[in-house]
Amino acid sequence: MTKGILWAVIQTPLLIPQRYPVGSPRHITLQFGVHRENWTHWIGEEFQATTLYEAWNGKIQAVAVKLPDHIPCANKYPHISVSWCKGIKPYESNLMLSSKFDYRLFKRSVKMKIEFLEWG
Numbered sequence: 001m002t003k004g005i006l007w008a009v010i011q012t013p014l015l016i017p018q019r020y021p022v023g024s025p026r027h028i029t030l031q032f033g034v035h036r037e038n039w040t041h042w043i044g045e046e047f048q049a050t051t052l053y054e055a056w057n058g059k060i061q062a063v064a065v066k067l068p069d070h071i072p073c074a075n076k077y078p079h080i081s082v083s084w085c086k087g088i089k090p091y092e093s094n095l096m097l098s099s100k101f102d103y104r105l106f107k108r109s110v111k112m113k114i115e116f117l118e119w120g
Contacts, residue, residue, distance in 0.1 A: 006031040008112035018083035060084040062093035
């Protein structure tokens with residue numbers, strides 16, 4: 001069985017200035033470390049997401065996202081990682097969103113498409 005990440009890839013540009021030198025907004029992780037065979041019926045699904053606010057903490061920047069209720073997201077804090085400092089990993093957006101951060105409202109509608117990224 002093929003393992004990987006089920007994610008929603010941005011189909012319309014997310015125009016937001018990057019606060020840090022690394023990265024660019026690309027996707028929302030929906031399911032991490034799952035078998036492709038269990039999620040095949042979702043691949044290709046398109047939907048609209050709504051951004052809520054931009055968040056940052058001195059190391060990483062992300063945009064919090066509201067997903068439609070039917071989208072299978074296991075992430076407690078759905079978001080799009082936007083940029084980060086050298087040496088920081090994009091998954092650290094989850095750590096930031098579960099603690100203290102600065103923020104500003106950032107309301108946009110974003111078209112997304114579900115894809116699967118295989119590991120290895």
